[in-house]
Structure formats: C-alpha cells, structure tokens
Amino acid sequence: MWPYYYPVRIGEVFACRYQVVGKLGFGMTATTWLARDLKHSRYVVLKIYLESRFLGYREPPEIAAYECLNAGPKDHPGRKAIRRLLGWFTIMGPTGKHYCLVHPPLWGSLSDWLETQKSCICTGCTNFPRVTAHMLAVILRQIFLALDYAKECDIVHTDISANNVMFEIQDNSVLEEIERAELEDPMPRKEIHGRFIYQSYLIPLPKNAAGPGLPLLYIYRAPEVCLGMRWGFEVDIWNVGCMIWNIFEGNSLFDGQDPGLQYRFSTRSHLAQMVWLLGPPSREFLMGGSPWSMKYFAPDGKGSLREVETSLKFWEGEGEDRDLFIRFMKKMLQWDPKDRQTARQLLEDEWLTNRLKRVRRPITIRPPAQSRTTHQTARVGRSPK
DSSP states (O other): OGGGSOOOOTTOEETTTEEEEEEEEEOSSEEEEEEEETTTTEEEEEEEESOHHHHTSSSOHHHHHHHHHHTSOTTOGGGGGBOOOOEEEEEEOSSSEEEEEEEOOEEEEHHHHHHHGGGGSOTTOOOOOOOOHHHHHHHHHHHHHHHHHHHHTTOOOOOOSGGGEEEEOSOTHHHHHHHHHHHHSOOOEEEETTEEEEOOOOOOOOOOOOOSSSOSOGGGOOHHHHTTOOOOTHHHHHHHHHHHHHHHHSSOSOOOEEGGGTTEEOHHHHHHHHHHHHOOOOHHHHTTTOSSHHHHOOSOOOOOSHHHHHOOTTOOOOTHHHHHHHHHHHHHOOSSGGGSOOHHHHTTOHHHHHHHHHOOSOOOBOOOGGGOOOBOOEEEOOOOO
C-alpha cells in the first residue's frame, strides 16, 4: 500500500503556501503533517490522503460535509464549536492525484487527555481518570452547540465519542518547539524505494475513526442502527449519552460481549444489554420498519433503568442533583429516536444549566507537563489523521 501515500519531504512547500515542518502521524487513508502557512504566518495541519483512485472516490466525503458546514448560519454559537476546514487542494504524486485538507492545529482528543492523567495517579490508588461534573457540563455545552449547528446544516456526525472531542492549542510554543527541534535535531527517518519515512512527533492527536456509512463505534450504536432501521440526527444524541458514561463513570454502558461467541461483540448481546438497562422497546418502535426486529425480540420483555440509577459510584452530589442528572441521561437514552430530546432542548436541561452556573472561571484542561500548552475550548470533529 505504501506506493499510494504521497512521498512528503520535510521543508516541501505545497500550493506555494504551506511549508511542511514535521510529521504528526498516519492512518489507513492519510498522513498528517504540521506545516507553516507562509501567507498568514500561522501553523496549520495538512491531512494528505492516499492516491484518490486507490481510495475509490473522486474526492474525500469530508469536503462536501465541511462545505455544508461552512455555508451554515454565521451567527449560530455552535459554528465555533466545530473543527474548521481552512481550505483544500490537490497534489500530483508519482501514482496520481492526492487530496489535502488544511485544518487548524489541535492538541488532541478528550480520550487522549484522559490517557495522560493515568500517569498522575499514584501507585496503589484505586481511582482512574475521569472528568468532573463541572468539566462534563462545559464539554457537553460545546457538543450540544456543535450538534445543533450541524443539524441546521443537515449534517449527521454519526461518531460522537471522546476520540472526536478535541481541544484547541491556545499557546503555539509547543508547535514552535517542534519546528526548532526538526532544525536542530531532526526526527529519525529511513529511505525506502527513494522515499523518506519519517518518525512522527508525539503531539497527541486522535486516531482516525472517520468514514462513510454506519456509525462506527459498535458499543455507541443506537437501537435503530442495530436493528437496520432508517436513522438520522437522533443517533448523535444516543452517542453523547453513551460517551458521558465513559468519561464520567470510567466504563461503558454497553459492551456487547456475547458469552456464546467467546465474549466477542454481537448485536444480539448489545440489544440484550439495552433491554436490561432501559426495559423492552415498544411494539410501535419494533414495527417501525426494522427488518431484524423479530429476529431479536419477542412481543414482551422485562427491564428497567436500574443500572443508571444505582451505579453513579463517582457522583459528587446527592439527592436532587443526582436525580436531575439521571433525568438528563434518560432524555438521551431512549429506544425510539422521536423520544430523544434534540441538542437544542438538552442545552436547556436543568442539570446542565445548574452546573454551568456554578462554573465561575474557564475550565482549563492541561496536557502532559512537557508540552507546556493550555487548552480551554472543546471542538467537535473527526480526528485529523
């Protein structure tokens, strides 16, 4: 597959404007590079796709999605909560045409930050990384603003998770350090078939999870997706509910592990866990166009929301605050998509607004000490790799 990657070289200038500074990473469909925008004297990230014929499409589907987002209402507060596309262009390589997307640099994802916090936990401590209730409220506000804006633009994200909630770099010193390090002590590289293969700099960026088609993370899939029904904006709301449990409780609401399949994921097990957590779906929902509903469901069943109500082991509050949070979760985790609240409605939820009122100063999420950057604004997008 290597011949289909564009052979980037450090120092190369693209589109008479973007000079490559260092490699940030690679994925199955693209490589990611830190570059300096010579026209505007700023740092950008270049995402250079494999040769387009090899990928099987005329242009990356992300371009059409970003063009819709860029054409959306400019006064909507959610516009600033979505990762921007600064531009795109094509490059002719040895095997054909490559598309290149230009983005602002991002430090990394929420899941990256949670991983860095593991090193902050002392030996023998039973706690593990999670966000506080205040942090959760600030992050969710950005997510719901972004989703409401995306809905205005007729875009369904399909893959909301901690991997795709990313943070801006508010201090460019770490990017300047990468550029200086490449000049003074270049990263290791090797030459294969006339190509230089560079080692990536360890500025944490999330792994590629983007792609067309179904929502990608199995355990975050909404019931209508599992049952082969038509799906739309409501799958993003279900995704957010599942993600909240991961980052707030430190585990998953559903894992889909099937004992009959040596604990591999199965839709049957996933749906059974939903029934155990939420109770059985309504007959109206099951008859709503699912080709698989009778494969998995009988007309009756039993269940309740008892797990959500009893497993808040890290919950900071008691009584009314706890009850408000449970009601907030229930607004997202509903079998029938029409019963889930919209992002705009969730922005007005009592638990969320109460928590945001208690935040007296900006929430700062700090990366590992050696990178010396601070990040305050979460953005929703797909990872740059």
